[in-house]
Amino acid sequence: MRSEIRDLSNPYHDDKVSAACAIFGMIDRSGQCVSGDSVITAITNMHERGNGLGGGFAIYGLYPGYEACYAFHILYMNPDSREAMEEHLRRRFRLVMGEEIPTRPTRGVVNPPLLWRYFLTVNTKLSPGYGEDDYVVDQVMEINRERTGAFVISSGKNMGVFKGVGFPEQIAEFFRLDDYAGYLWTAHARFPTNTTGWWGGAHPFDILDCTVVHNGEISSYGINRRYLEMYGYECTMETDTEVLAYAIDLLVRRHGLPIEIAATVLAPPLWSEIEQEDAEAARLHTLLRQVYPSLLMNGPFAIIVGRTGEMMGLTDRIRLRPMIAAAKGPVLYLSSEEAAIHLVCPDIQNTWTPLGGEPVIGRVMPGATFTSAGEVEHVSADAEVATR
Amino acid sequence: MESDIADLGGQYSIDARGLDHRALALRMRDALRAGASQLSVYNVCGQRYIGTGLREAARVDLYGTPGNDLASFMRGPTIYVHGNAQDGCGNTLDGGTLVVYGHAGDILGYAMRGGKIFVRDSVGYRAGIHMKEYKDVKPAIVIGGDVQPFLGEYMAGGTVIVLRLNAHRHATRQPQSFVGTGMHGGAIYLRGEIAPSQLGREVAAVPLDDIEADGVADLVREFCGYFGYNAAEVLAAPFIKIYPKYLRPYGRLYAY
Numbered sequence: 001m002r003s004e005i006r007d008l009s010n011p012y013h014d015d016k017v018s019a020a021c022a023i024f025g026m027i028d029r030s031g032q033c034v035s036g037d038s039v040i041t042a043i044t045n046m047h048e049r050g051n052g053l054g055g056g057f058a059i060y061g062l063y064p065g066y067e068a069c070y071a072f073h074i075l076y077m078n079p080d081s082r083e084a085m086e087e088h089l090r091r092r093f094r095l096v097m098g099e100e101i102p103t104r105p106t107r108g109v110v111n112p113p114l115l116w117r118y119f120l121t122v123n124t125k126l127s128p129g130y131g132e133d134d135y136v137v138d139q140v141m142e143i144n145r146e147r148t149g150a151f152v153i154s155s156g157k158n159m160g161v162f163k164g165v166g167f168p169e170q171i172a173e174f175f176r177l178d179d180y181a182g183y184l185w186t187a188h189a190r191f192p193t194n195t196t197g198w199w200g201g202a203h204p205f206d207i208l209d210c211t212v213v214h215n216g217e218i219s220s221y222g223i224n225r226r227y228l229e230m231y232g233y234e235c236t237m238e239t240d241t242e243v244l245a246y247a248i249d250l251l252v253r254r255h256g257l258p259i260e261i262a263a264t265v266l267a268p269p270l271w272s273e274i275e276q277e278d279a280e281a282a283r284l285h286t287l288l289r290q291v292y293p294s295l296l297m298n299g300p301f302a303i304i305v306g307r308t309g310e311m312m313g314l315t316d317r318i319r320l321r322p323m324i325a326a327a328k329g330p331v332l333y334l335s336s337e338e339a340a341i342h343l344v345c346p347d348i349q350n351t352w353t354p355l356g357g358e359p360v361i362g363r364v365m366p367g368a369t370f371t372s373a374g375e376v377e378h379v380s381a382d383a384e385v386a387t388r
Numbered sequence: 389m390e391s392d393i394a395d396l397g398g399q400y401s402i403d404a405r406g407l408d409h410r411a412l413a414l415r416m417r418d419a420l421r422a423g424a425s426q427l428s429v430y431n432v433c434g435q436r437y438i439g440t441g442l443r444e445a446a447r448v449d450l451y452g453t454p455g456n457d458l459a460s461f462m463r464g465p466t467i468y469v470h471g472n473a474q475d476g477c478g479n480t481l482d483g484g485t486l487v488v489y490g491h492a493g494d495i496l497g498y499a500m501r502g503g504k505i506f507v508r509d510s511v512g513y514r515a516g517i518h519m520k521e522y523k524d525v526k527p528a529i530v531i532g533g534d535v536q537p538f539l540g541e542y543m544a545g546g547t548v549i550v551l552r553l554n555a556h557r558h559a560t561r562q563p564q565s566f567v568g569t570g571m572h573g574g575a576i577y578l579r580g581e582i583a584p585s586q587l588g589r590e591v592a593a594v595p596l597d598d599i600e601a602d603g604v605a606d607l608v609r610e611f612c613g614y615f616g617y618n619a620a621e622v623l624a625a626p627f628i629k630i631y632p633k634y635l636r637p638y639g640r641l642y643a644y
Contacts, residue, residue, distance in 0.1 A: 319512075319513045322512075339432075339434030339453035339455060343433050351491075
């Protein structure tokens with residue numbers, strides 16, 4: 001196993017492996033579900049950025065027919081824990097359907113855990129102010145905290161996370177991702193630096209329908225983690241990126257902030273920049289920094305966030321990790337490297353590098369039309385009004 | 389000779405599709421050693437280290453999107469990129485020339501010690517970081533568009549010129565750009581104005597009185613030659629010079 005990983009991650013046996021993590025995301029803003037071929041091709045083109053110790057994908061629009069169900073993807077590090085877990089799920093939910101996630105034997109994917117998915121609805125009477133989403137988050141936290149060998153790696157509706165130890169192209173092959181379609185795909189190739197490469201530690205990280213893929217490291221992990229614990233989020237995946245998924249869930253779903261504002265909390269303007277802003281912007285940014293100092297993400301990062309109907313790219317304030325954006329028609333791409341975008345969309349013209357801390361957001365806008373440069377041309381009256 | 393390397397009387401071409409960085413580098417080296425005076429590489433797509441360490445004085449044309457660390461440690465060729473370039477172009481470039489008919493990513497010319505880089509459009513963060521010079525060996529970068537923050541960070545020598553001709557997104561007009569943070573050698577020439585708040589603490593800016601001084605006009609003319617600009621028009625606008633105030637800005641930082 002060791003030597004096989006080494007041969008794949010370092011075929012020329014170089015003294016130094018120059019890896020870095022790769023991220024890629026694609027959203028079709030018309031809402032059309034497409035195959036993941038181009039996303040898999042793109043992330044594979046950045047093979048050198050990963051080292052075979054983590055690869056993964058998030059797909060939205062994944063489970064038509066089960067849109068109303070919470071789709072739990074559960075990773076059984078201990079296969080014997082499955083029966084007890086299913087009994088547990090039946091006690092806490094109505095289990096609409098459960099099945100082993102189809103996989104195929106793939107070279108380079110060794111000793112995979114047992115992987116099942118369950119479609120669940122909440123049949124418990126909940127008190128006012130405590131909704132189904134809150135209930136599901138608490139259930140996920142409880143399962144992952146108990147350390148029975150079962151981990152929920154995906155818990156949203158009509159979406160799912162597929163991840164594991166391997167290169168992303170191997171993980172795609174393993175999970176038969178060619179069988180799925182989605183309007184939003186994110187992908188990750190991992191180069192674990194500070195923490196172990198295990199199946200739960202691969203990206204994307206998820207809570208409900210919020211997923212994050214990340215290149216970099218969150219130096220403020222300890223502060224972020226302790227703050228999130230006060231709101232019931234427990235970090236169990238043994239790596240830093242996890243805090244981002246919970247932070248965005250807290251800010252956007254529970255505190256009701258627009259995702260643009262959430263981005264400002266994660267990567268706020270420097271104090272010296274705030275000093276030069278106009279009074280209104282300075283007041284907002286000062287307020288956000290005062291209310292959420294513990295959700296500021298310190299350290300180098302480039303992330304792609306997926307949520308139902310929405311994709312956001314963001315880098316740290318002084319852009320210590322790369323990200324390039326591109327748009328053509330309804331499709332918006334985000335990537336660690338530009339070549340990957342040109343590979344899957346050869347005639348794309350509009351590519352740009354966002355500033356550090358500047359979110360790039362793509363939203364599904366039914367009925368909207370787009371220019372060839374990817375600008376929103378016309379938004380129908382009933383469509384959600386959104387800007388890039 | 390590899391079957392996918394075509395030789396047409398000193399003109400060679402390589403199809404890079406499906407080649408990893410090492411396979412492509414070996415084919416390029418073979419072509420140059422075989423006497424190529426002009427080498428075209430098609431379907432370039434993210435391969436790293438293209439041109440690294442090459443010393444032959446040939447013309448190399450790249451079609452597609454070359455990967456990170458293009459022309460690193462290179463000393464000889466002139467590379468034309470017909471497309472956009474990624475991060476780390478000209479990392480520790482030693483000699484030769486890089487011409488990019490598009491934009492480039494972050495840390496352009498990182499630790500560059502010789503040679504020239506011309507980029508038609510804008511570039512990312514930290515262009516010219518750690519550039520250096522030694523006696524009469526002075527590297528130069530000319531950027532046609534705009535730059536993102538931390539231009540010339542820790543710059544120790546050489547020349548960076550930013551023309552801001554065709555920039556759609558004006559990064560140096562953001563509240564803060566930190567131009568020349570930690571800079572202690574060389575000079576940055578900017579066409580147009582810059583607010584004091586956009587400068588790093590270690591630099592000062594003055595109007596450039598004589599555009600012909602320091603070789604600035606010659607570099608701009610060379611840039612205009614590659615990309616079809618009218619040099620007289622470009623040079624007619626006012627320039628400012630950004631220079632380091634201290635030789636050792638952090639000399640006392642850790643000394644008590």
